[in-house]
Amino acid sequence: MFFDVTDTMEEAALVERVLKIQNYRKFYVGRNLLLDGIAIRAVSNDPAKFAAAVKKVVATTELPVILCSLNPAVLKAGLEVAKDKNPLLYAANKDNWKEVGELALEYKVPVVISVINDLDTLKSIAKTFADAGIKDIVLDPGTSPSGKGLRESFQNFLKIRRAGIMGDTEIAYPIMAIPLTAWMAGISDPVSASFWETALASVFTIRYGDIMILHSMEPYATMPLVHLAETIYTDPRSPVAVDSKMYKVGTPDENSPVLFTTNFALTYYTVESDLASNGVNCWLLAVDTDGIGVEAAAAGGQLSADKVKDSFEKSGFDIHKDVTHNAVIIPGLAARLQGDLEDKLGAKVLVGPMDSGRLPGWFEKNWPPKK
Numbered sequence: 001m002f003f004d005v006t007d008t009m010e011e012a013a014l015v016e017r018v019l020k021i022q023n024y025r026k027f028y029v030g031r032n033l034l035l036d037g038i039a040i041r042a043v044s045n046d047p048a049k050f051a052a053a054v055k056k057v058v059a060t061t062e063l064p065v066i067l068c069s070l071n072p073a074v075l076k077a078g079l080e081v082a083k084d085k086n087p088l089l090y091a092a093n094k095d096n097w098k099e100v101g102e103l104a105l106e107y108k109v110p111v112v113i114s115v116i117n118d119l120d121t122l123k124s125i126a127k128t129f130a131d132a133g134i135k136d137i138v139l140d141p142g143t144s145p146s147g148k149g150l151r152e153s154f155q156n157f158l159k160i161r162r163a164g165i166m167g168d169t170e171i172a173y174p175i176m177a178i179p180l181t182a183w184m185a186g187i188s189d190p191v192s193a194s195f196w197e198t199a200l201a202s203v204f205t206i207r208y209g210d211i212m213i214l215h216s217m218e219p220y221a222t223m224p225l226v227h228l229a230e231t232i233y234t235d236p237r238s239p240v241a242v243d244s245k246m247y248k249v250g251t252p253d254e255n256s257p258v259l260f261t262t263n264f265a266l267t268y269y270t271v272e273s274d275l276a277s278n279g280v281n282c283w284l285l286a287v288d289t290d291g292i293g294v295e296a297a298a299a300g301g302q303l304s305a306d307k308v309k310d311s312f313e314k315s316g317f318d319i320h321k322d323v324t325h326n327a328v329i330i331p332g333l334a335a336r337l338q339g340d341l342e343d344k345l346g347a348k349v350l351v352g353p354m355d356s357g358r359l360p361g362w363f364e365k366n367w368p369p370k371k
Helices: 009-020 047-060 073-083 097-107 119-132 146-166 181-185 190-206 219-232 267-274 293-300 305-315 332-345 358-365
Strands: 003-006 027-028 031-033 037-041 067-068 088-092 112-113 137-140 211-212 246-249 258-262 284-287 327-329 347-352
Touching: 003 009, 003 047, 003 067, 003 073, 009 047, 009 284, 031 073, 047 067, 047 358, 067 073, 073 097, 088 097, 088 137, 088 246, 088 327, 097 112, 112 119, 112 211, 112 219, 119 137, 119 146, 137 181, 137 190, 146 190, 181 190, 181 211, 190 211, 258 267, 267 284, 267 358, 284 305, 305 332, 327 332
Parallel strands: 003 037, 003 211, 037 067, 067 088, 088 112, 112 137, 258 284, 258 327, 327 347
Antiparallel strands: 027 031, 246 284
């Protein structure tokens, strides 16, 4: 996901937007979701002005960049100041393909081929570039923002990817989508344009868009997109898990409660967030369940009294020595383990709520435990 800046922006505004793109962070299940790069658009069509903007961008950030112009002279000016960044050129089309192809060869940089709704010509130029020695090619079949045009764009993405999967190496390249076109569709309301841009980006995230150029930096636009991309590109065979160990939430001491949950990252960080945001100082054990949530792990045997005991022992935390109350709070969804755990751990086992969001209220009524 590349977000745009233009060479007509004031320098202060340009730097501010570049830093906003660079510093974007959304914490999610143990990692920060980030934006990927900056697309520099030559709105002025002035080589000198474009070169100055590119120079300022590459001096401000280490993020990858796309140089956007259909004018080969403008692209060359940008390349002169950004060639060490290995920028992606946007774009070669039916009119300028020879000049832009020569730039890609001269500077040894990747290039986008943009031919709108004409896959035969798109494939022909890609083959010509490949035969000339240009290896890093991206295809742009066009991204129409609405109506029948959007349907045609969607079908073009499917045709390109299907052909590549079926063995047509002459068109088996990454595909670029440009949801930014939503801002060029005559939508006067910026919120509506941003919404439609996000909808387009979502469609092409799911259906074969590898690189995108976007505009809106509003939280309601960026947050859904980074979450969707994270979901689509996460290997479902490898559950996202945290290390199985004892964690401190806040500043717990020997009188603080002891809880456990599974090491499925989404479960762990949900429980940890519910505790930390309510100022609950406690010990929180992540039991190794192969990255499976509480209810499924309890039903499938990955969460058992033996597993919990083993995780306590491996963590080095002694429920009889490290705290004074000799009590453990278990998830409500694992209530069936209460009896076995009392036998295995030799400790008082309290059944917590079904939802960790109810833990603060549960503590008010049930903590400290009765003797």
